[in-house]
Amino acid sequence: MEASAADTSTPLVITIITTRRRPEYHYLLQVALGFLNRLDDCGADCSDFKLLVCNVDPQPNSHTDACLLSQLLPSVARHLSEEVAEAPNRFEQEKQDYTYCLSQSLELYSPEYVLLVEDDAVPLHGIFSAFFQLVQVRFPEEPLGGGLYTKFYHPERLQGYVNPEPMRILEWIGLGGTVGLVLTWLYTVIFQRPRFSWWVFVALTLYAMLMAELAGRHYLLEVRRMSPTLYNVVPATECCTPAMLFSQASARRTLQYFKELQCEPGYAKDIALYKELGKRKERAWALEPNMVKHVGMFSSLRGWYEGEEPKLL
Structure with a gap:
């Protein structure tokens, strides 16, 4: 019609x-x-x-x-x-x-x-x-x-995170830092370290950032569909x-x-x-x-x- x-x-x-x-x-x-x-x-x-x-x-x-x-x-x-x-x-x-x-x-x-x-x-x-x-x-x-x-x-x-958009870089660093902080805390608890280690935190943050990029940002965005x-x-x-x-x-x-x-x-x-x-x-x-x-x-x-x-x- x-x-x-x-x-x-x-x-x-x-x-x-x-x-x-x-x-x-x-x-x-x-x-x-x-x-x-x-x-x-x-x-x-x-x-x-x-x-x-x-x-x-x-x-x-x-x-x-x-x-x-x-x-x-x-x-x-x-x-x-x-x-x-x-x-x-x-x-x-x-x-x-x-x-x-x-x-x-x-x-x-x-x-x-x-x-x-x-x-x-x-x-x-x-x-x-x-x-x-x-x-x-x-x-x-x-x-x-x-x-x-x-x-x-x-x-x-x-x-992906490796793109020219600056906000994605900040998002990538923020995600890596958050996951890196959690992993660092688990590291100190599991291995009974006496204090927080900045070197471990930086290494685990970089590791988390690398894993997020390899996994694919578009897959991580799917979590937002919850609401x-x-x-x-x-x-x-x-x-x-x-x-x-x-x-x-x-x-x-x-x-x-x-x-x-x-x-x-x-x-x-x-x-x-x-x-x-x-x-x-x-x-x-x-x-x-x-x-x-x-x-x-x-x-x-x-x-x-x-x-x-x-x-x-």
Whole structure:
């Protein structure tokens, strides 16, 4: 069914951006089912949330999964609803598709927030608990704390401690020091040492830091799923855009920023948006741990299109 304009205001619109991928994967159906299940789990608290399918495939009627869902969920199709000029490159095309879906979300529902997700980002349990924690507890006075967006996903391979983000280094040292202190105390008790040894403490702290990095920070972050109050909100880093939360005001700013820039190889929409933060002295956030699971094996941007062989992400 086509979404109709002038719907009443809603707290959150979840918009799934989709294009054809290899047909056997059915990513879109997995993501849509995931959100329907999460909404069902959420119950009355999420009863006013809306789910929108945004089909940006150049041949929308050939996207069979999107056509199937359009009979069940509100949907829009870019190449059916407007005349679309050919973009100079795929990166610019992706940016234009993204802005179309974001603008349609605002136009059709006038939401307080938009969660823009790609069609290979399956929601995890607790995603809506995280949303409420973010907007009602962390940023109760100003939507997203005045930030441009909040990322609900960051690649696990980029979540380690050995990364350029200074706050992770401090977190790493703090974790190592805490575990090192406990191990040092156990050492003095077990081996009946008369006093605290700084050399032992430093050695065990370094050992704990090394073990934490080898174990993987993204696995340690899973402990935070015990309660939404433990979720971590940190400054956003450059990559990537599988799941992004915007407030209504920040979404309109984002649309204006995208209108003023052009993407190209090496300057995709995630990089462009991140660089705009610095230029305009804006802020953005990332929520830890991830609230979606990235199931895509192949990039629709760099991979399968018109008979090309897909490229592994």
